[in-house]
Amino acid sequence: MTLLLDSAKKSTVDVRPTRPRLGPGRAIPYGRVLGPVVVLAAWWGASAGGLFDPRLLPAPDTVLAAALDLIERGTLQDSLLVSLQRAGIGFSIGATVGIVLALLAGLSRSGEAVVDGWMQVQRSVPTLGLIPLMILWLGIGETFKVVIIAIVVAIIIYIQTYAGLTGIDSRYVELAETVDLSRARFIRLVVLPGALPGLFVGLRLAVTGSWLSLVVLEQINATSGIGYLMFQAQNYAQTEVIVVYGLFGFVSDGLLRLVERKVLAWRSTLSG
Amino acid sequence: MALDTQRVTTPAVRVRDLVRGFGSTAVLRGLDLDIAPGQFVALLGRSGSGKSTLLRALAGLDRGVAGTGEIDVPDQVAVVFQDSRLLPWQRVLPNVVIGLDGPNADRLGRDALAEVGLAGRERAWPRELSGGEQQRVALARSLVREPALLLADEPFGALDALTRIRMHALLRELCQRHGPAVLLVTHDVDEAIVLADRVVVLVDGAIAVDRPIELAQPRSHRDPAFLSYRYELLTALGVDAE
Ligand SMILES: Nc1ncnc2c1ncn2[C@@H]1O[C@H](COP(=O)(O)OP(=O)(O)O)[C@@H](O)[C@H]1O
Ligand SMILES: [Mg+2]
Numbered sequence: 001m002t003l004l005l006d007s008a009k010k011s012t013v014d015v016r017p018t019r020p021r022l023g024p025g026r027a028i029p030y031g032r033v034l035g036p037v038v039v040l041a042a043w044w045g046a047s048a049g050g051l052f053d054p055r056l057l058p059a060p061d062t063v064l065a066a067a068l069d070l071i072e073r074g075t076l077q078d079s080l081l082v083s084l085q086r087a088g089i090g091f092s093i094g095a096t097v098g099i100v101l102a103l104l105a106g107l108s109r110s111g112e113a114v115v116d117g118w119m120q121v122q123r124s125v126p127t128l129g130l131i132p133l134m135i136l137w138l139g140i141g142e143t144f145k146v147v148i149i150a151i152v153v154a155i156i157i158y159i160q161t162y163a164g165l166t167g168i169d170s171r172y173v174e175l176a177e178t179v180d181l182s183r184a185r186f187i188r189l190v191v192l193p194g195a196l197p198g199l200f201v202g203l204r205l206a207v208t209g210s211w212l213s214l215v216v217l218e219q220i221n222a223t224s225g226i227g228y229l230m231f232q233a234q235n236y237a238q239t240e241v242i243v244v245y246g247l248f249g250f251v252s253d254g255l256l257r258l259v260e261r262k263v264l265a266w267r268s269t270l271s272g
Numbered sequence: 273m274a275l276d277t278q279r280v281t282t283p284a285v286r287v288r289d290l291v292r293g294f295g296s297t298a299v300l301r302g303l304d305l306d307i308a309p310g311q312f313v314a315l316l317g318r319s320g321s322g323k324s325t326l327l328r329a330l331a332g333l334d335r336g337v338a339g340t341g342e343i344d345v346p347d348q349v350a351v352v353f354q355d356s357r358l359l360p361w362q363r364v365l366p367n368v369v370i371g372l373d374g375p376n377a378d379r380l381g382r383d384a385l386a387e388v389g390l391a392g393r394e395r396a397w398p399r400e401l402s403g404g405e406q407q408r409v410a411l412a413r414s415l416v417r418e419p420a421l422l423l424a425d426e427p428f429g430a431l432d433a434l435t436r437i438r439m440h441a442l443l444r445e446l447c448q449r450h451g452p453a454v455l456l457v458t459h460d461v462d463e464a465i466v467l468a469d470r471v472v473v474l475v476d477g478a479i480a481v482d483r484p485i486e487l488a489q490p491r492s493h494r495d496p497a498f499l500s501y502r503y504e505l506l507t508a509l510g511v512d513a514e
Contacts, residue, residue, distance in 0.1 A: 179371040
């Protein structure tokens with residue numbers, strides 16, 4: 001490409017008509033980090049200038065020190081591991097259930113009749129409100145935490161994946177019929193890739209959802225995990241620990257975005 | 273092509289008394305059509321006359337459409353649509369060999385791409401190709417299946433005139449090499465005469481004109497015989513050809 005340009009380059013003149021741009025334009029390099037960095041700088045400046053009461057919002061270096069201290073004592077890693085495990089198990093189960101239900105509802109009329117109506121009802125029930133019920137059914141151990149996370153994740157992923165499935169262009173379905181695709185191949189080559197953008201929206205929302213549920217869940221009769229750590233911090237007014245938590249949401253979302261960019265490389269959209 | 277010898281063999285396509293309609297309006301009203309193996313038939317008709325309805329019936333894509341009649345088509349039928357229908361999330365080669373089995377699939381796909389002049393573009397995304405190139409990939413996708421019947425619904429309708437002329441030559445060549453029976457739907461009379469062994473015109477839900485084109489290839493638009501076919505077909509379409 002550059003080779004071609006170089007060999008064609010005889011003059012440096014580049015005059016061309018322009019048009020007001022309607023799309024958002026080219027992506028700013030590291031743009032997603034930029035926002036948090038600006039906020040961080042402002043926070044730092046304001047704390048140094050004595051604008052914030054350090055009891056309400058500690059300075060960034062206090063937070064960093066707190067984080068390092070937590071790491072040194074191993075508390076952060078341990079809590080994180082426990083939480084990640086809970087979130088991971090719940091997330092995997094929930095994602096699988098959500099995707100399978102979405103496929104059932106999206107690919108067969110009877111599946112749609114049975115699954116979709118029920119899921120749309122589920123959606124309007126705030127899952128965290130089910131906590132007392134789940135404790136009653138499952139006891140107050142690990143199981144109910146995992147189950148709640150799984151339900152939260154399954155519903156979010158179901159909604160987005162199902163929307164993606166029903167949005168698949170019927171022309172591609174027709175093509176699949178004319179080349180005599182088997183049902184399994186049809187699902188693998190047409191249905192799943194077509195629903196993938198929707199699935200990714202679901203995954204990202206579900207990651208946030210499971211972190212959120214975790215904080216609530218781990219404040220109920222827990223002795224470990226990030227939520228517990230935060231609960232403790234809250235009790236002892238260690239605001240810095242709570243801020244550390246924000247980073248995880250940011251990192252996990254960033255990781256998913258990276259995967260999404262790779263997997264959806266064929267798309268060129270506004271965000272591209 | 274040797275029409276007379278093929279007429280005695282069983283036809284590749286046999287349609288009898290075909291009726292198809294939407295709501296209370298009948299689009300096809302008792303249509304009969306035979307196509308011999310290897311014969312290239314162009315189907316002309318005004319917009320809305322039911323050309324696509326007929327083609328979709330032959331392709332088995334009209335499940336929900338009301339109607340009666342008999343249709344016999346070969347097992348191997350390939351369809352080319354007006355849009356290329358390449359899966360945007362698959363690269364070119366997987367799009368060509370979609371649904372094919374066996375260890376040879378990729379090699380066959382590469383050969384088919386080379387045949388349509390797209391060797392080396394196997395790893396491109398569909399959106400990186402021009403409209404004409406996308407349609408050539410769609411042709412490769414059809415031919416790699418070695419169909420006994422190729423159904424094409426205005427496959428060049430969205431292309432510019434120059435690209436269309438080049439696609440005509442390509443289609444002609446490919447069909448001669450692979451020898452499928454072809455039903456090409458078009459609204460372009462010249463395209464029909466240039467390409468087809470036989471042109472049929474759909475009027476009021478049935479074949480009104482059935483005209484073998486007895487011109488040697490390549491065909492010239494300036495040939496007086498060409499012009500007389502053109503006049504006849506345009507008249508059948510209700511266009512004042514003068
Ligand atoms: N899915 C459909 N629902 C209702 N009417 C249709 C449908 N498809 C085609 N038609 C009608 O049938 C007639 C023939 O359509 P079509 O076969 O697409 O025409 P052509 O391809 O010759 O332009 C038109 O009047 C069109 O409006
Ligand atoms: Mg049509």
